[in-house]
Amino acid sequence: MTTNPQIPNAEVLLSRLEQKLTPLIQPQTAIIGIHSGGAWIAERLLPLLQQAHPDCSLVFGTLDSSFYRDDYHQRGLHTETRPSQISFDVENRHIILLDDVFYTGRTIRAAMNELFDYGRPASITLAVLVDRGGRELPICPQVAAIQLELPFEQKLQLSRDDNNLLHFSLEANA
Amino acid sequence: MHNPQLTKEGKLQHLLTTEGLPRAILNQILDTAESFVGVAEREVKKVPLLRGKTVCNIFFENSTRTRTTFEIAAKRLSADVITLNVSTSSQSKGETILDTVNNLTAMHADMFVVRHAESGAAHFIARHVAPHIHVINAGDGRHAHPTQGLLDVFTIRRYKPDMHNLRVAIIGDVLHSRVARSEIHALTTLGVPEVRVIAPKTLLPQHVEKLGVQVYHDMNEGLKDVDVVMMLRLQNERMNGALLPSAQEYFKCYGLTPEKLALAKPDAIVMHPGPMNRGVEIDSVVADGGQSVILPQVTYGIAVRMAVMSILAGNSE
Structure with missing residues (x-):
């Protein structure tokens, strides 16, 4: 199988993200993944980060920010919304917010707005596998496994196989 | 035949009846409602989707539960809500349905939730409103709810x-x-x-x-x-x-x-x-x-109505 050198290896990036996040864990940390890629990453990282910090009891949640998106009036409601699942108290938590690809910053804006409707966190750290550049808002990830310039026409799409392994592919931007 | 509830692209423009509604749209409403159930369990039970929109509940026939749950649903979507019990207001002074609707349109309403004792009333209104307005049938005669x-x-x-x-x-x-x-x-x-x-x-x-x-x-x-x-x-x-x-x-x-x-x-x-x-x-x-x-039916009624309103309002031409 030939691999496109432009396409990063998601599993390698996941290990790198784990190493970068391990020193940031504190007792009141919660891991929240944004649907769907961020949620997959959060699911994989949670046991590894928990193992590295047996004294901290980490909690896990997922967010779908469809109800907060700024393109609702142009594009309508996303046809596939999934329930956000945050069953712990957000108040005073140190949140690690995970997403697969950071691009314009609009998804993160929406996700943070939703998060604050659950309560007032002590802090939010944004961590992503890929920071592809192109931000349109004053928001940027504190932790990125890789920085990569991609042309507008291309979209980096994360998928998950039957063995729970993550893969990136390049698609045309809609 | 053209389904009067759908746009030319097949998206939901009005919700008048479940008859003839494609399975994909039914599932989209039910799946979206699933996400709204969680919103009601949060500290802040509101989302900003309908901020700046005005929803008019026009009830030509009495109702408590349906009217209240539509009102709560619209408010949880951040819409401004006006509820009119027309049976006790201008209709008794002789105003026609269309005059009532046209007056509310002149007040920049974006969505009408209509209950009427006559079958077909919501269809009638949907046929006559401006293209940016959405109509939800909240019960018409023996026809649909x-x-x-x-x-x-x-x-x-x-x-x-x-x-x-x-x-x-x-x-x-x-x-x-x-x-x-x-x-x-x-x-x-x-x-x-x-x-x-x-x-x-x-x-x-x-x-x-x-x-x-x-x-x-x-x-x-x-x-x-x-x-x-x-x-x-x-x-x-x-x-x-x-x-x-x-x-x-x-x-x-x-x-x-x-x-x-x-x-x-x-x-x-x-x-x-x-x-x-x-x-x-x-x-x-x-x-x-x-x-x-x-009682869970009543609670879920709010989530389902939030789903319908947010899907409709997002499908504006």
Whole structure:
């Protein structure tokens, strides 16, 4: 199988993200993944980060920010919304917010707005596998496994196989 | 034939009836409602989708539950909400439906939620409003009550997720029930294999079996092994006509008692769209019992109405 050198290896990036996040864990940390890629990453990282910090009891949640998106009036409601699942108290938590690809910053804006409707966190750290550049808002990830310039026409799409392994592919931007 | 509820691209423009609504749209409404159930459990029970929009509830016919849940749903979507009980206002001064609607449009309303005693009223309004306005039918005569039908289906799906393996019985005054019609269309579109109606002949529409249901006149036969027992309200005014002998007689034959419920599957759920006539169509012991999901129906009604409103408002041309 030939691999496109432009396409990063998601599993390698996941290990790198784990190493970068391990020193940031504190007792009141919660891991929240944004649907769907961020949620997959959060699911994989949670046991590894928990193992590295047996004294901290980490909690896990997922967010779908469809109800907060700024393109609702142009594009309508996303046809596939999934329930956000945050069953712990957000108040005073140190949140690690995970997403697969950071691009314009609009998804993160929406996700943070939703998060604050659950309560007032002590802090939010944004961590992503890929920071592809192109931000349109004053928001940027504190932790990125890789920085990569991609042309507008291309979209980096994360998928998950039957063995729970993550893969990136390049698609045309809609 | 063009479906008057859909845009040229096949998106939902108005919600007037569940009849002829594609399965994909029904599923989108139910899935979106699932996400809104969680919103009601949060610290802040609001999302900003309809911020800056104005929703007008126009009730030409009285209602408490439907009106209130539509109002809560719109407010939780951050819309501005105006509720008009037109039966007690300008209609009694002789204003036509269209004049009422045109006046509200001039006030920049974006969505109308309409209840009317005449079948077809919501269709009529939908045909005449400006293209950016959305209309939701909150009950028109005997015709349709799509959000009630959808919230009932949503409740069923929450308790019995395998829709392709279900037996549902709808019991009571099917003839006058817009709820029953909306439920039957939604259930059959979603692939529920067996929908039964149980009622005396006088309370069933002619050729009801053409809707894809099985007809029973005897509760003891019809309730056997069903997963869902859906009771309908018996409207008191029906008692005065020749359709029924008396409330007591009706309860004896078609009232849901613990003994009759025992014929259904042991884990069957009991539903009722409200308001209930205790001791006429349902025994209090059943209405308040462990198998009753009548109050969850009300709670889910808000989530389903939020889903419908947010899908419609997002589909503006």
